[in-house]
Amino acid sequence: MQWILIAMILILLIPLYEAWQDDDIWQRMLAFASIATKTSIMILVISVLRDDWMIGVVGVLILSVGNAALMLLAHVLRRMNEG
């Protein structure tokens, strides 16, 4: 089970590198969305691994409402590029 988490951490490094290297703001937003989802799934995996329902509920909440910040930030960036 731990090898699943190790593999997920390695996969998490891919959008992290993308967010670091790419200068396009929208590519960084894509990497942000990818990382936000991946970390939420990792929280769910950890909750299953430890059999902890409290962490599982928090993981579900972060997965469901965590991307609202992404949407709000995308709106502000879109208005900036247009104006």
Next chain:
Amino acid sequence: MCWPTVQARGGIVANFSTDLSVDAYVLAIAMLLPITACMLVTQVNPYHALVIRGILGAVAALVYALFGAADVALTEALVGTMLSITLYAIAVRSSLRMRLGVLEEALPERSPVADYPQPLPAATPVLSALRQALRQYHMRLELVAYPDPQALQAALVTKDVHTILLPSATAIAASQPPDSLTGHSSGQPLGQSSGQSSGQHSGHPSRSHTPPRRYQLQTRIQRLYEILQPVLPSDVASLDYLTLKSNPQTHLPHDPSAAVEPPPSMEVQS
């Protein structure tokens, strides 16, 4: 020197898995936090830094949940990431801007699709040059429409806008500014003779020898003048720096960006 210890523990990690012993994946996840923090502090563009701040918040929520602090993880994801990013994005967007006053005839009616004014093609070169100059400083251009040149000058005096854009003919017609304005025609492009500058400074523009420019920019902020002057194309527009005399009635408290005005006694090196 730490490797033998790690290798010796390698075989008995499974025995400590129920304890708070350091597993390999705990170390790997915990290492993500300083990595993203280093990524954040090396950013130059404020908008890029906001995106990286969101990534840092997501990784921090993962680390908090990993260590069993579910409430802290939820707070970090909701407040630390969502609310702070939104507020900072609005703050950066509101502060890193240059309000440019233009005539209404240069702007048609608002587009039904987008709620921002589309400039006419005649004003496009100078606006694109301004945007390109301001983009280096991560600033954006905000257009404010006024009905006539007198309203433009009044808006500049009352610090409603940072810079105004006048057509050259209008600028000549309105070359006599109000009493609270002192014009410095030091905005001549590089390579131009100083004769025209002295002519404009004395209130008698001598534009007969040189072709008239299409637009004239007047700013009241010295830093904007320093940014725009070297990069503004000479065949598109000229730039003037106006020193506002101290007048308590012209201070408007509703514009926080007006706090960066130069001192009234400031002079510009031509």
